[in-house]
Amino acid sequence: MSIFSKYEGLASALSAVTAGGGRNPFNVVIEKPISSTVGLIEGRETLLFGTNNYLGLSQSPAAIEAAVEAAKAYGVGTTGSRIANGTQGLHRQLEERLCAFFRRRHCMVFSTGYQANLGTISALAGKDDYLLLDADSHASIYDGSRLGHAQVIRFRHNDADDLHKRLRRLEGTPGAKLVVVEGIYSMMGDVVPMKEFAAVKRETGAWLLADEAHSVGVMGEHGRGVAEADGVEDDVDFVVGTFSKSLGTVGGYCVSNHAGLDLIRLCSRPYMFTASLPPEVIAATMAALTELENRPELRVRLMDNARRLHAGLQAAGLRTGPQASPVVSVILDDVAVAVAFWNRLLDLGVYVNLSLPPATPDQHPLLRTSVMATHTPEQIDRAVEIFAVVAGEMGINRAA
Amino acid sequence: MSETVASVSALIVKTLLANPKVPRDINGSSKIVEDLAFDSLAVMNFVMEIEDTLDVSVPLDRLADIRTIDDLAACIVSLKQAS
């Protein structure tokens, strides 16, 4: 028996997706980014509407320059873990910059956002503790719960009352209760009702961790995320985030006012047993953070663009999530239709993410788009037009 | 209210049968993944429904050891007794 025989179901699902000559949606190659909004795919200039590059900073000239300078000055890698030889002056500087940005006293920088969730969640919630996760949590949060030893309880998505009920059932049981929510949920772009969760946290004495991966640089007057936008930053004990979205680079972090965070450096395996970020990434990230702080107009443009895309797709008769946010997903019913739709969009020059169950809420396939501050209104209108054409071809525009 | 494994098991079967996609011939010894063709997400979502009915939370690590409907019923009864 082959070691791969357990994946026969997966293999046949993949061949169903690529049947009839369709592309493998998980193997798209962007041959070369031409700008933040256009990439070369299959030799064609393609509009990018699925990169999470919310502010377009992956192509920031200032960040590129900073990376080049840092590589020249410090080399291209650290060759070591944060707790051995992998902490350089730049890592400390970045942690201090993030403390200042978030107005928090402590910060840990990880090599990816995925590891930031893995490393904080698994270390914070120990054997006798309880971890309460939103049902629609990102894979990195679920994986963090499996790496740790806490008892894991799911609550209904974005439902603070349901969380409250589950915390009430735990009343009187010893152990800390750590609640994990996301700022903006990555699949549907819906925003957490953070105020309601903060109230439950205060009432029950639980701890609250917010993964603001998609909301930092996007929401809040200063771009600190949903906790800032909702005025409840004091109730959020830990903010986890990533550099790979609004900051355009790679890496992750956790910030907090709790001094105990520094102890986590000595027991978080995804922090300890992997090499630290290279100097050029740190330098680019700091330059991008400066840009995020100094150019609040990027956030205004981003939200204008999000509303334009959301309204356009709805007007084209497509079903989307209820909120206009930088993640706008078109909800379809049938996987085969979603795959064909996605292929046609790419034929016509629009790249979006194809998200298939079980990675999506409610078993619906999604055409997941993400918008950027750097998209022009014409690019958005063009993408909407192409969506409308394909919807028409496939007979799935409800309104028409 | 004191539930027994048999009563909880019957309640689970009843809840499952409300879903038209579930085979009609299930009973306490039916295997949740194999016989019901549930994936891991479907299992977690269906357990949430049972949790609401019985006012209990089943930690995810407990689910890992559960194969049959009766296993789930036994787990819920032991959780209810512990609380």
Ligand SMILES: Cc1ncc(COP(=O)(O)O)c(C=O)c1O
């Ligand atoms: C909600 C959420 N958390 C964490 C991550 C992980 O971040 P990264 O891709 O930077 O490792 C992602 C994105 O992949 C995400 O969507």
